[in-house]
Structure formats: structure tokens, C-alpha cells
Amino acid sequence: MATLDAYGPPGNLDDLDDFGRKAWNKFISDTVDEAIQGPDPRQVLNDSPRPQFYNLTGTDTASDVQRVSITWTSFPRIIKITSVGDLQRWQRADASRDVQDEYCEWSVTRDGSGKITRVTFTCEGPEYWEVLAHTNPDKVVDLYRAFISPDVRKEDLFSPSGRYQPRNKWNDSTSHGAMHLIQANNTLGAEIELAAAATIRRVVNGQELSTEQELVNCSKYGAAERNSDPHIGAGVNALARQRADISLADPVGLYFDDLSTDGWETPDGSDPRSYWTYVRGDSEHRVRAVYEVPQDKGFAVGDITIGGRPIEFGAQIADFITIRLTGLACRFDGSTAQPQTACKEFPAVDVRPEGFGASAFSTSGRFLDPRPTLSYRSSRAT
Known part of the structure; x- marks a missing residue:
């Protein structure tokens, strides 16, 4: 298979003009190259390079390709495991976009x-x-x-x-x-960096790591x-352990996978799945979805039950959404490529590295944090 001419926009959206598409291709290609x-x-020790990750515009994809x-x-698992019961976790997840950190965010409209x-x-x-x-x-x-609203103004x-202000009055x-x-960690740069980092095989103390938790830790x-x-x-590393070359499929993005409505019931017995609509992106790459009951049905989302309980929070729906x-x-x-034989480390250094200002040092001159300041392209926090 030939190399890709250019990375396409997420969802194969058609918003960008020719200049914008070129700018987007450059952004994704450069980000992939940086991740490689x-x-x-x-x-940072034991985390570079990543030779099993490749750029679709610079390296061909072989005929044995698997998608x-x-x-x-x-639903944000960190909220789930730090909450006492469903009611609290739903309330917390609906309270702020800053906790919706699973590459899916939502907004709720009420009457x-x-x-x-x-x-x-x-x-x-x-x-x-x-x-x-x-x-x-x-x-x-x-x-x-x-x-969002016909009332939106450019200012x-x-x-x-x-x-452009990403966190504006209509999106915050x-x-x-x-x-x-x-949400600070929900970026495509983070997706790319994570996938590239996961292509590194780890053999520590003679044992190759393979489980989700030991790999991420x-x-x-x-x-x-x-x-x-x-x-x-873990999914990416499983491929790496098969000594494969790995990349993210074009168009690079996070997409809605599905909504399961098992245990949902509507007042009139209609299919609750039918009120889930994808409104942006192509049929294989959906980036925006709405859950809404048409007015002529005579009931609203809040009248639908999940497990016998009325929908009172958007988070109840998020429990049943998968992202991919x-x-x-x-x-x-x-x-x-040979595996790394130790875990990723951030060593303290005594020599001031090029590009870091005095603020990076303690009063004793010891460098406090050897990690470079990351842009939004690679900000998936640990």
C-alpha cells in the first residue's frame, strides 16, 4: 500500500478550506513525528525513541495490515471510584467539564x-x-x-x-x-503521544509486561x-509485542463507538436507542451526538428510565456510551526494535539544560522538574 498523501480532518469533516486542510495535515504529521x-x-529515561510507531504520510502501510x-x-472512572454511590458520581460528573476526562464531554438542557x-x-x-x-x-x-445557539456572537x-478562546461562554x-x-487531558495530541509511548515493549527483571496496570504504571x-x-x-502494546509497526488510522481522532440502551424503558414502549442521533462526522467517524426525544412524542428524556430510575443526569447516559x-x-x-529494560523515569539533573530558565531551578541550583513544558498536543496527565 502507498503512503498516505495527507492526513484528513477528524470525522472527514468538510469545514476546512484548502489552506486549513494543509495546516491540519502538517499538525498531525508533525505531532506523530514528535511522538516517534x-x-x-x-x-526522560527509557521512553525514546519509539521505532515501532510510524507516520502514514512518510512510511507505507504493508499489505498484512490489521485495523x-x-x-x-x-463515564469518568476517576469520579466513579472516588464517589459514594451512583447519585454522587452522577452529580459530580454533571457538575463540571473538567472532570469529564475520558475523551467525551457533555452538556445538559432542561425545561x-x-x-x-x-x-x-x-x-x-x-x-x-x-x-x-x-x-x-x-x-x-x-x-x-x-x-449551540443562534445567539452566538464572534466576540x-x-x-x-x-x-480563538476554546473555553468561551458557549463551551465551558x-x-x-x-x-x-x-478538559485539559482530552486532546488529540494526548491520544497520539499515548499510542506512540505504548508501542515500547517493556521487559523488566526478565519479565515482559503485558497487563493494563503494569504497563501504564x-x-x-x-x-x-x-x-x-x-x-x-494495553491494546497498542499487544500489537507491539507481535513485533508489528503501528500507527493510528486516518483520519486520526476520537470517535463515538456506540450507545447501549439495555435496561432502558420509555413511557410509550418505543425504542430508547432511536432518540440517539449522530449530528457531526461521517458514518464511520462520529464526533457529535445528541440524545433528545421529539416534542410530538409527548414525553422527554427525563421521563425515560434506566434500570427503573428516571434520567436525571447526562452522566447516566454516559455510563452507556463507548468511545473508540x-x-x-x-x-x-x-x-x-528492542524492548526497554526499565520503566520510564524523570531523573533529577544538576546541569541546567538548554531552553530552561532560572524558574526551573531551586534556590540551590538543582533542577526541579526535567520534563519540558508540554503544549496541549501532549498534555495527557499522569
């Missing part, structure tokens, strides 16, 4: 009585919107008006200097709209308590 290189080995779908539940009438979900990364805003700001305004989204809460992801590519990070890492990414693997048994 890995962190500076003078600052591997990795899915996880969108005058407080009953839910609509829940909007998004898994669109912020980087796409940064590129779109830079290349076609008017299109950004049009999309907000179409999907609501852009600073006086013309810079769980009640006034969700245009794209804003050793490779430190995310939070061990999340649904997404350990599961993505798709990896590519080829040239099985062909990689000559």
Missing part, C-alpha cells in the same frame, strides 16, 4: 421544571478548532450558531486580538453547550485510574 522521536533522553478498534466507557430534554455529547479534539479558527474564523462562528468566541460548562472537548503514559489510558495502552480509536498494525514479526 519521544522525549529528550537527557530529561484494531480500541473502545472504552465514556422550566428541571426535567432533562436534551443531552449533547462531543468527542472533538480542541486542536481541530484551533486550526479552523486560525484559517477560517467565520466558519467557527457559523458552526457554533448551528450547533463571544474570539479575544479582542482575534485569538455542562449547561450552556459543548462544541468540542476542553511502568510507561507512565496516562492515569492508571482512567478507563481510556490503560486500555488504549482505531489503530493500524502491519509488518508483523518484522520489527527489530
